[in-house]
Amino acid sequence: xxxxxxxxxxxxxxxxxxxxxxxxxxxxxxxxxxxxxxxxxxxxxxxxxxxxxxxxxxxxxxxxxxxxxxxxxxxxxxxxxxxxxxxxxxxxxxxxxxxxxxxxxxxxxxxxxxxxxxxxxxxxxxxxxxxxxxxxxxxxxxxxxxxxxxxxxxxxxxxxxxxxxxxxxxxxxxxxxxxxxxxxxxxxxxxxxxxxxxxxxxxxxxxxxxxxxxxxxxxxxxxxxxxxxxxxxxxxxxxxxxxxxxxxxxxxxxxxxxxxxxxxxxxxxxxxxxxxxxxxxxxxxxxxxxxxxxxxxxxxxxxxxxxxxxxxxxxxxxxxxxxxxxxxx
Amino acid sequence: xxxxxxxxxxxxxxxxxxxxxxxxxxxxxxxxxxxxxxxxxxxxxxxxxxxxxxxxxxxxxxxxxxxxxxxxxxxxxxxxxxxxxxxxxxxxxxxxxxxxxxxxxxxxxxxxxxxxxxxxxxxxxxxxxxxxxxxxxxxxxxxxxxxxxxx
Numbered sequence: 001x002x003x004x005x006x007x008x009x010x011x012x013x014x015x016x017x018x019x020x021x022x023x024x025x026x027x028x029x030x031x032x033x034x035x036x037x038x039x040x041x042x043x044x045x046x047x048x049x050x051x052x053x054x055x056x057x058x059x060x061x062x063x064x065x066x067x068x069x070x071x072x073x074x075x076x077x078x079x080x081x082x083x084x085x086x087x088x089x090x091x092x093x094x095x096x097x098x099x100x101x102x103x104x105x106x107x108x109x110x111x112x113x114x115x116x117x118x119x120x121x122x123x124x125x126x127x128x129x130x131x132x133x134x135x136x137x138x139x140x141x142x143x144x145x146x147x148x149x150x151x152x153x154x155x156x157x158x159x160x161x162x163x164x165x166x167x168x169x170x171x172x173x174x175x176x177x178x179x180x181x182x183x184x185x186x187x188x189x190x191x192x193x194x195x196x197x198x199x200x201x202x203x204x205x206x207x208x209x210x211x212x213x214x215x216x217x218x219x220x221x222x223x224x225x226x227x228x229x230x231x232x233x234x235x236x237x238x239x240x241x242x243x244x245x246x247x248x249x250x251x252x253x254x255x256x257x258x259x260x261x262x263x264x265x266x267x268x269x270x271x272x273x274x275x276x277x278x279x280x281x282x283x284x285x286x287x288x289x290x291x292x293x294x295x296x297x298x299x300x301x302x303x304x305x306x307x308x309x310x311x312x313x314x315x316x317x318x319x320x321x322x323x324x325x326x327x328x329x
Numbered sequence: 330x331x332x333x334x335x336x337x338x339x340x341x342x343x344x345x346x347x348x349x350x351x352x353x354x355x356x357x358x359x360x361x362x363x364x365x366x367x368x369x370x371x372x373x374x375x376x377x378x379x380x381x382x383x384x385x386x387x388x389x390x391x392x393x394x395x396x397x398x399x400x401x402x403x404x405x406x407x408x409x410x411x412x413x414x415x416x417x418x419x420x421x422x423x424x425x426x427x428x429x430x431x432x433x434x435x436x437x438x439x440x441x442x443x444x445x446x447x448x449x450x451x452x453x454x455x456x457x458x459x460x461x462x463x464x465x466x467x468x469x470x471x472x473x474x475x476x477x478x479x480x
Contacts, residue, residue, distance in 0.1 A: 170478060323355070
């Protein structure tokens with residue numbers, strides 16, 4: 001039998017031919033990204049809108065503009081998935097479908113994703129350099145979100161209402177828990193945790209994006225994991241309880257914990273919660289401790305944000321910072 | 330060959346010396362209030378600090394029931410420098426501990442109580458002008474803090 005000796009050029013030609021035979025037909029089944037009608041856009045200042053349009057709109061809007069290479073298989077599959085997922089998270093073209101409160105939450109999330117370099121996706125920026133966000137852009141975004149209504153201190157009458165609400169709660173509170181009667185359970189199965197007040201406080205936070213004060217507790221497993229820096233991943237059984245109060249700004253310029261807002265819980269159980277990084281999330285609202293969520297899917301909202309911003313921290317935002325991070329202002 | 334051993338020795342020594350600061354820089358500190366539990370928290374944006382008031386069971390019973398000071402109460406006020414959370418713009422998180430103060434209620438003559446202030450850690454807190462606040466004013470401030478609700 002005679003064996004054919006292929007030259008270098010022949011080999012390259014053969015490979016290109018095979019690739020063409022495989023990929024050419026696939027181009028006919030490339031996903032089509034449609035741009036549905038724009039129903040309402042956010043009323044942001046022009047300089048902010050320009051940043052959003054340049055850096056976010058290709059995925060988070062109905063005004064997606066693809067480059068020619070975004071439409072070629074296999075890249076087009078990835079692009080299509082990204083656009084579909086991005087629009088499901090939030091869509092600047094259907095902004096009017098969100099409540100004012102949700103709009104504000106999403107703006108903070110979007111700006112945070114940009115500030116921390118998580119968005120636009122670095123892989124996307126590499127091929128679409130025009131979507132890059134500069135430090136000047138970030139300053140513009142910070143200035144904008146700091147001007148949002150939620151961030152303005154209460155005026156005197158609103159502060160008085162908040163203070164009265166807190167006083168009223170205190171009068172009826174004598175150290176007992178609503179949960180001692182019936183333990184509330186979130187739709188994903190996470191149960192309210194009693195007795196967390198006896199745990200170690202791992203951190204405290206003061207949020208100016210949503211005007212709340214928080215104290216974060218960890219159980220023994222959590223505290224041990226933090227001390228040993230064994231947090232990626234946190235061990236099973238780790239439980240974190242965050243107690244949230246609305247802020248009161250008083251006449252002495254102090255910000256105090258006012259009326260009770262919610263208790264947020266994270267329970268680590270890799271087997272029970274594999275879809276959400278091994279963490280079971282829950283929020284129990286108001287003194288009645290009403291669980292957040294109309295379906296068990298509420299936990300996706302929690303995890304998406306924790307995953308994007310805190311994946312290097314075992315998906316937890318508020319564990320104590322490392323010693324070397326403490327001198328960064 | 331001798332020089333090579335010397336070089337390895339120097340490298341080993343440098344590595345050993347460098348290990349400890351690295352370990353320290355990776356540490357995450359948590360303030361341990363012992364058996365005391367949280368009463369409330371507040372922040373002072375002008376001072377750039379965040380504080381938690383803890384108390385033993387007698388202290389918490391006093392603030393929850395407005396029972397009046399009784400001997401045995403111990404309050405601890407821990408104050409941290411606040412730091413912008415690197416993982417979320419819009420949040421301050423506690424950084425290094427700045428001060429730890431305690432107020433203890435002790436028995437005194439004729440059924441009276443003595444209120445004792447102790448600065449356990451850090452420099453004496455100052456007012457807006459930078460003047461040191463008297464122990465008496467710190468006691469009044471700490472005992473005036475209202476409890477938060479923990480359902």
